[in-house]
Amino acid sequence: MSIFTDVWRRAQAMRADRRAADETDIRPDMALVPAASIAGRALVTVVAIMTFLASLTAGAAILIADASRGWQDQVAHEMTIQIRPTIGRDIEADAAKAAELARKMRGVAAVRPYTKDQSEALLQPWLGTSLDLSELPVPRLIVIALDPEVRLDAAILQRRLAETIPGASVDDHRLWLERLAIMAKTVVLVAAVIFALVLIAMILAVAFATRGAMAGNREIIEILHFVGAADDYISRQFQRHFFRLGLRGGAIGGGSAILAFFTASTLSAWWRATPSGDQVDVMFGDFALGPNVYGAIVLIAAGIAIVTGFVSRVIVFRHLRDLS
Known part of the structure; x- marks a missing residue:
């Protein structure tokens, strides 16, 4: 422990040459990455927004796909004879x-x-x-x-x-079934593209935030690395920090998405007695959250938190290899 204490003291002295005297002193028991910072709060906001958009996209795709399967099941079990x-x-x-x-x-x-x-x-x-x-x-x-x-x-x-x-003809609804299948596949494809774009944007945001956190603690990281601290130890500090930020942002974004679907379900129940409400109910269902939608939102929030921690760990590892 004495070598790490000496490292922290040397890092504090190096920072004191460049920072104002009224800044917060660094202590040996402080975390490698500050637990609360403006950049961290900004990243939580970005992750929350990305999670919210991804959850809305996935939830809407699931609801429309379920409605499409209901239409197809109903149409596939019926035929119509038309007498002109x-x-x-x-x-x-x-x-x-x-x-x-x-x-x-x-x-x-x-x-x-x-x-x-x-x-x-x-x-x-x-x-x-x-x-x-x-x-x-x-x-x-x-x-x-x-x-x-x-x-x-x-x-x-x-x-x-x-x-x-x-003048009699039989309609087996084959054309409608083909159109419904094409529409459902198109919705799933668009949702997948949007989800991929959101994930890429979030990864870039995490990468920038990680590099910013590393730049702010560059002296400490370099000293720990040169005195023999394991790369796994250093990268794990960043991974834990950004995983917590991602988990917090994912929980906020996922909870907001669930609230949005619940609000839409409540509003659709109010509109159901009106002609426009009946049309919305027929086209998209009642916006009720089933277990599949809940599960998708929870998995998205957890997955984004895991990706956030993993991306920060990879970036730190690459930086430490460059120092070797």
Whole structure:
């Protein structure tokens, strides 16, 4: 311990030549890296912001991906028969005949024909309620619930409908499924790119902060290194310091992200009774935080703290190797 005490005293003397007399004296029991500093608080703020942005990105991607899977599951278990009005034919009779034909097909679990009023009600969100739709050729829809254990041959159903009912068509929602899959993959890809950019920016911020802390303690680091202090000991001091800063910033950013999602969930519950709220609920769900979202935010906060400590350790190691 005497050699380290002597090192601290020599470092204090070297600093005294360059600093004002009213600065805080360095003692042998002080930490190698100051526990509290303006640079440290600034780094905590940067890490908190980065963690918040990364958590929001990951949480939004998870929510949209879950909603997309729900849409795909719902669409994949249904088909729709559309009966377009044809001159000289009774559309109600054609709809009943199509429903009866669908019920006889293997793989059909249930058939639900839409009445004229129900079909017109589907157009009201786009055309409004003041428009009289009785004179318009509104098609009839028949929703087919598919049996998950038996595959329905949509081509055979389409051929039988075409032979029996002119103007009938089958929509298996394949186009919608492809679009939903593309949208979900695009959201995940964009989220991954944003997360990578946030991580790179945070690594650069930690690198600058580490170099700044090393510059402020350059004399002490060099003396400890030259008198035989292990590089692992010196780098571990920086690693612990920056890990604590990263953990603090990650906790603040992750907690803020959880609060943001909770606020969005509360607001969506208030808006759910309104038309705009129903649309948001259908598109993105109710913003409820599931275990996967909580887990992602906690992992991001912990991972950023680990990366912060690791980056500082690597930079210090490289600097000490250059001194050798």
